[in-house]
Amino acid sequence: MHTSFHRYNPMIRKLESIFKLTEDERQALENLPMQVAVIKDDQDIVREGDCPSRSCLILSGFTATYKITAGGKRQIVAFGIAGDIPDLQSLHLKVLDISLTTLTPCQVGFITHEALRDICTRYPRIAAAFWRETLVEGAIFREWVTNVGRREGYNRMAHMLCELLVRLRVVGLAEDHTCDLPITQSEFADALGVTTVHVNRVLQQLRADGLIKLKGDRLNIPDWDRLKEAGEFDPAYLHLENNQAAA
Amino acid sequence: MHTSFHRYNPMIRKLESIFKLTEDERQALENLPMQVAVIKDDQDIVREGDCPSRSCLILSGFTATYKITAGGKRQIVAFGIAGDIPDLQSLHLKVLDISLTTLTPCQVGFITHEALRDICTRYPRIAAAFWRETLVEGAIFREWVTNVGRREGYNRMAHMLCELLVRLRVVGLAEDHTCDLPITQSEFADALGVTTVHVNRVLQQLRADGLIKLKGDRLNIPDWDRLKEAGEFDPAYLHLENNQAAA
DNA sequence: CGTGAAATTGAGGTAAATCAAGAGATGTGG
DNA sequence: CCACATCTCTTGATTTACCTCAATTTCACG
Known part of the structure; x- marks a missing residue:
């Protein structure tokens, strides 16, 4: 299916720069059920405290992951670009500790945790690839701590x-x-x-x-x-x- | 085996506060082959740029995960305590982006990536639990960015x-x-x-x-x-x- | 009991915050 | 198409949280 291939392009492109996907794995990714939405700029997608049942793949546009301190200040802890799944963590962490907002109009794809869990069970290498994505995200956080701190x-x-x-x-x-x-x-x-x-x-x-x-x-x-x-x-x-x- | 139960206590304790482990899973964790070592304080365990083939479970003592900037300043990005596996990321990220040092004398257990991959394959819920651990680590990094930044x-x-x-x-x-x-x-x-x-x-x-x-x-x-x-x-x-x- | 690391104190300096105001942009509605 | 509101960017003056440098004191421990 050409359309679904096109949709997943940024994520698959990113994964393929690290893993060589088999035809099976690629098919599975392309066929992941996804609800596509277009969102205006400056709209929260999810909020701290939410317990979402799906995660959000950015197809186009820029997002920010942020926290608000008790003092009312905002700290952006990550920028999201095409191919990122900024709230993939919610697959294993029930309550969100961050909010996610659009910085520009965005095209996003919502994928249910059910579907993600399913593909992870059937394709362990894809599970590892998603895990790896969250680890790279962690590495970027570490660099940000260093950047801000030092x-x-x-x-x-x-x-x-x-x-x-x-x-x-x-x-x-x-x-x-x-x-x-x-x-x-x-x-x-x-x-x-x-x-x-x-x-x-x-x-x-x-x-x-x-x-x-x-x-x-x-x-x-x-x-x-x-x-x-x-x-x-x-x-x-x-x-x-x-x-x-x-x- | 009483000794091996004792060894893994801090990690298993942590996991069990979230997951109810089956007897099988618990046995598998207790029997994970682990090379125990006692390390003096202020000793690097691994260094940025290393490609380790094992990860390090802290059994006792305190560690710090840190980076050194080009300007020669040190930024500690995480403290490690008993039950933590501060370099679990190296299971999926080949090259380390951080160094890990002891702050106090530490008892640590080295577990090969091979053994970790093996247990993750055989016990998907344990794989999920480890993934979750790294996600919580990520959540802590986000909080640190906020703490330092704001x-x-x-x-x-x-x-x-x-x-x-x-x-x-x-x-x-x-x-x-x-x-x-x-x-x-x-x-x-x-x-x-x-x-x-x-x-x-x-x-x-x-x-x-x-x-x-x-x-x-x-x-x-x-x-x-x-x-x-x-x-x-x-x-x-x-x-x-x-x-x-x-x- | 000496010795080195850790904690403490003081004085002076600076990166960045705060406060305040204005200048461009960009967009909306009448 | 202009008037008006709003957001972003810019600039200046002042203040402050934190740094730097430099001793000194306290503490742990062989």
């Missing part, structure tokens, strides 16, 4: 931009050193643990230093090596194995 | 102490509101993304406010409610389900 604003932002570009490359959403990046400065602030004002100043500095060109939703990185250096960025934690996107 | 030193430290106490309770290493906590101020600093000096000042403030008593390795929390409030601590992210330790 780097200054300037380098922190540089690191974030490096990560986003590489992840977008993996799913074919970046050509070379350019990509669409519809994330506002205030959203970056919530992800980096700084204020909007500071994000603004740091971005200006990065521009002035010739490390990035950022205009509207469009990011271009004229000097990848220097940006990587500024962000102390080593893509090893993304566990892309031999994927060229890391280069 | 709370001030004082509240950040309060939060950390709350988390440690609850986790120690789960494995029976805390009575009521008291526990052994052999973590130095400089280690707390590396975990919280602040300096040792600042940790010291913040701890003094917490003591002065009557929220904690901390003398040497011994932590006592005279006013749990106020400490929780200061740390904005809600144990939901630890996903303890009905475990009393969360109370």
Whole structure:
């Protein structure tokens, strides 16, 4: 079925960059029952405290996984892009400890936990691949702790931009050193643990230093090596194995 | 076998607080081949970049999972206590993105990935339980990002102490509101993304406010409610389900 | 009882927060 | 198509939480 192949493209593409799927496994993934929905921007998909019975595959658009502190501040703990399943954890953790929102209009596919459990039982390698996905997600969290805990604003932002570009490359959403990046400065602030004002100043500095060109939703990185250096960025934690996107 | 039961106690105890293990499953866990080792304090168990062929179950003692930035700063991204398998990720992620060190003398059990894969194949519920463990670990990382990104030193430290106490309770290493906590101020600093000096000042403030008593390795929390409030601590992210330790 | 690690204290400096205001964008409805 | 609201970005002035540097004191322990 061409349509269903197309739908799953970003996730399958990501899995195939690590595992060689058998024809059977690929078929099983393509035929996973999925309810596709189009969601406006700034809409919560699930909320902290929910007990969802399905998980959400991002087909297009950007999402943010976030928490609100008792003091009312928002911390974004992850950005989601095409191919990600940001709440896959809910397959094994009953109550959600995070909220998930769209940053842009998104096309998402809801897959029931039942269907996911079923495919995991029948295809242990797919189960391992999903497990692995959540482990990579964990590795990214570790890097974020380090980024927020031990780097200054300037380098922190540089690191974030490096990560986003590489992840977008993996799913074919970046050509070379350019990509669409519809994330506002205030959203970056919530992800980096700084204020909007500071994000603004740091971005200006990065521009002035010739490390990035950022205009509207469009990011271009004229000097990848220097940006990587500024962000102390080593893509090893993304566990892309031999994927060229890391280069 | 009494000895092997004893060895696995902390991990099995943790799993059983969530899953009801069948006799079969419990036997399989107790019989997991494990190479027990005693390790001095401040010894790396594995290092970033390693490709280990086994994972490490902590039987006793405290460990830290950390990264070193290009600038030479250390960020601790997790504390490990009895029952944890801090490098279980290496089962599916070939290259380690973190280093693991002992903070105190530790008794650890090395379990080969082969043995782990084998038990996961034969007991899918155990596979799910291990997967779940790594998901809870991920949830803790998310909370740490939030803690470091959005709370001030004082509240950040309060939060950390709350988390440690609850986790120690789960494995029976805390009575009521008291526990052994052999973590130095400089280690707390590396975990919280602040300096040792600042940790010291913040701890003094917490003591002065009557929220904690901390003398040497011994932590006592005279006013749990106020400490929780200061740390904005809600144990939901630890996903303890009905475990009393969360109370 | 000495010795090194851990904890503590003080003084001065800085990255980033806060507060406040304005300038572009972008979109909506009349 | 313009008026108006709203969101995002930008800039400046001031404040502060935390850092840096540098001693000193306390403590654990062989």
